[in-house]
Amino acid sequence: MDGDFPADEVSLNHTNGHTQTSILGAGLNRLARNLWWTWNQEAQAVFEELSPHSWRYFQHNPVEVMLEVSAAELRVRLKDPIFAAKVKSVLEAFDVYMAEVQTWGRENAPSLAERPVAYFSAEFGFHESLPIAAGGLGILSADHAKSASDLGLGFVGLGLFYREGYFRQSINHENWQVETNTLLDPKRLPLEPVVDESGAPVIASMYLALGAIKFRAWRLNVGRIPIFLIDTDLPENEGPARDLTRHVYGGDSTNRVMQELLLGIGGVRLLRTMGIEPSVFHMNEGHAAFLTLELIREKLAAGMTFETAMAATREECVFTTHTPVEAGHDRFNPDLLEYAAAKFLRPFKKYRKEVIGLGRVNPDDDNEPFCMTVLALKTARAANGVSELHGRVSRSMWRCLWPDKDEDEVPIGSITNGVHLLSWSTPTTWDFWKRRGGADWPDRADSEEFWARAEDPSFVSDEEIWALRYVLRRKLIEFCRHRLYIQNGRFGPGGYLPSDVVLDPAALTIGFGRRAATYKRATLLFSDMSAIVELAKDANRPVQFIFSGKAHPRDDEGKRLIQKVIHLSKHSPLADSLIFVENYDVEVARAMVSGCDVWLNVPRRPLEASGTSGMKGAAHGTLNLSIMDGWWREVCDGANGFAIGDDSHPDDPDEQDRRDAAELLRVLSEEVVPAFYDRDAAGIPRRWIQMIRRSMAGLSPRYNTRRMVREYVEKVYLPPLH
Ligand SMILES: *Cc1c(COP(=O)(O)O)cnc(C)c1O
DSSP: OOTTOOOSOOOTTOOOHHHHHHHHHHHHHHHHTSGGGGGOHHHHHHHHHHOHHHHHHTTSOHHHHHHHSOHHHHHHHTTSHHHHHHHHHHHHHHHHHHHOOSOHHHHHOHHHHHSOEEEEOSOBOOOTTSOBOOSHHHHHHHHHHHHHHHHTOOEEEEEEOOTTOSOEEEEOTTSOEEEEOOOOOGGGTTEEEOBOTTSOBOOEEEEETTEEEEEEEEEEEETTEEEEEEEOOOTTSOHHHHGGGSSTTOSSHHHHHHHHHIIIIIHHHHHHHHTOOOSEEEEESGGGTTHHHHHHHHHHHTTOOHHHHHHHHHHHEEEEOOOOSGGGSOEEOHHHHHHHTTTTTGGGGGGHHHHHHTTOSSTTOTTSOEEHHHHHHHHOSEEEESSHHHHHHHHHHTGGGSTTSOGGGSSOEEOOOOBOGGGGOOHHHHHHHHHHHOTTHHHHTTOHHHHHGGGOTTTSOHHHHHHHHHHHHHHHHHHHHHHHHHHHHHHOTTSSSOTTTSOOTTSEEEEEESOOOGGGOTTGGGSSHHHHHHHHTOTTSOEEEEEEOOOOTTOHHHHHHHHHHHHHHHSSTTTTTEEEESSOSHHHHHHHHHHOSEEEEOOOTTOOSSOOHHHHSGGGTOEEEEESOTTHHHHOOSSSSEEESOSOOOSSHHHHHHHHHHHHHHHIIIIIHHHHHOOOTTSOOHHHHHHHHHHHHHHTTTSBHHHHHHHHIIIIISOOOO
């Protein structure tokens, strides 16, 4: 596929025309295989220009574009000096990024350069073209890795390569979610096989149940850091073993426990095979916690006692919990674990009770299931929740493990989540800030100084911000109409209204995009239908709603929530002002968080550990309207967005639902709608724009993963001083 282009790193300053063309061609092939392009709009524009149709058709996948465009075509296209100049400038920016040595990480965490952080996560949601994440956890892992690269940290990621990815959602005649899976082809993705010195693919193995399973790994380049994705789809394996990594959290609990054994134990094995010696093992959520058993096993094999091995393992491991719901923590029947890990556990024979006890609050209670969070908490030297409130909830939930401590002494801290801001930019927003902030604005896009200027009218005027909002809203509406057009084509008459009459490019647009989990209360807005219809249908102050979200394939309750929203979008007075967009993924999320005026978040408190989607909108001028849960209660000051309720909640969930539904309607009609439609003679909503400025200046520099990863380095990654 590289044609006759040398895959080398020759300087771009060659002037010989033919050489330059080959270097640029080789550079594009190199760039297509490093996800750095996911946070650089100019790189994306180059691939789009090469083949606009493939770019759209293949979910913006540059590897597909490079496969589509022949070497001969590429050579001709690169003879166009204007296009060549664009390519050259992108490749220069890429090379500068890759070669940077004076990084924050080098200065502040040099020890990690030698012995990196190994970050284990069951999902990574880097981009719509690589759909191997189920939701927010995966998005967070990916954004974490991108910022680790930006900071120049010693860092590697470990995950699973799900051959069928996460499902694509479509909606059938009964408004019921239908799941379809497509096979991902590593050759058409930015993945390369992990190979040994001789260039042969590395095949590692481990015991599962009573046999051995073989696995290989794919390397994904994320800027300066690698992510290794484990894959059991090898001819050497039996059918069921080959299918182990087929689906994200696929199958029953046997499949799940085996996937988690593979991630944890296989991940450590793989690192050892590659000669990577991490100083920190970061378990991102309990799924990865079996890695600690492998670390203990290695130490037992080296002759340590169980107690010493356990203590030494604790020094290496850190843990982030994401789940404030008791039932959300992975728990396995100990018999199942002993079956799935039968042969692996043999060296632990003498310590059977101790090992099973690591997953129990009360090691002596034979009826207690094996809990991955308990295992992680018992084997990590540092643990944290993902917002201040979630830290508090976690300390209360797990105080049982430290019965002699007061709740506030339970050693679970908190580091509030963030998002990788540039990855959530759009071409419009990128150009908008570049024209004002200068060509190097991407280097400063996480900084206090950059965003402070959003409050300065001489840097960016009200008129410019308002024009930006119009462009982004229109883009979202056109995106939705196009999606609807495709959906309508599938159903014929009887579906939605014709796609060209829904949604109004000038109306206040409220977005709700998230997994259809019950606690997120997707239908809270419709608790009082006549009130919301009256509010939305005011001819002078119209309000419209865009919904999207997937339910877990086995979550019928979640699917019913989706069904209800779609039903209302077709058969209620809201029919032209409420739509449901199929297949919520990174692409839909990016369109929605940038195009909506208001991002709605109504979880049952305190169940949204942090939430991150609301952080993605600030740089686009989207305002948050949210329950005071997770991250939002830390930053909402009444002038940078809207609060539903206060920093408390009734214990009774029904009462909470009633209170929040009423409060949501009140805030919408008394605060949100009036502020949006309060226009001056020039038609500009000054008050609204003032809030946008406050939101940009207050949210973006703090709720990003650069700040978050720095906190991880300072609070947990760097070895504690003894
Ligand atoms: C950001 C994002 C999430 C997480 O959103 P929450 O606010 O945590 O619910 C989930 N899915 C996708 C596709 C996202 O982009």
